[in-house]
């Protein structure tokens with residue numbers, strides 16, 4: 458439904474179990490949103506919380522972070538929940554930086570770990 462706000466969900470590989478658990482736990486709150494997600498994360502979210510309206514974009518290393526960054530720039534995405542892994546080197550680190558930079562530039566709520574995401578979702 459086009460009238461619901463759109464939230465982006467992304468998790469790095471070591472954080473995907475946590476994202477799946479988050480989606481399952483907050484399925485009802487997340488159902489107020491349209492959701493866009495990077496490819497693999499979106500698959501895990503849908504497995505965990507099948508009722509959610511999830512559009513899967515490209516996988517992060519293949520441009521998914523950049524797709525979501527563009528959606529923030531055009532005003533289509535109004536909140537970002539991104540469980541990042543600070544302990545693993547990533548080939549697409551520059552894309553991750555660009556995405557979090559745009560979320561800051563456009564001043565949208567952004568959670569980079571579960572503790573912050575729990576607070577954000579509680580405010581919805």
Ligand SMILES: O=C(CO)COP(=O)(O)O
Pocket residue numbers: 467468469470494495496497498499515516517518521522549553
């Ligand atoms: O790498 C990612 C974000 O930087 C996530 O991409 P996937 O959800 O496709 O694994």
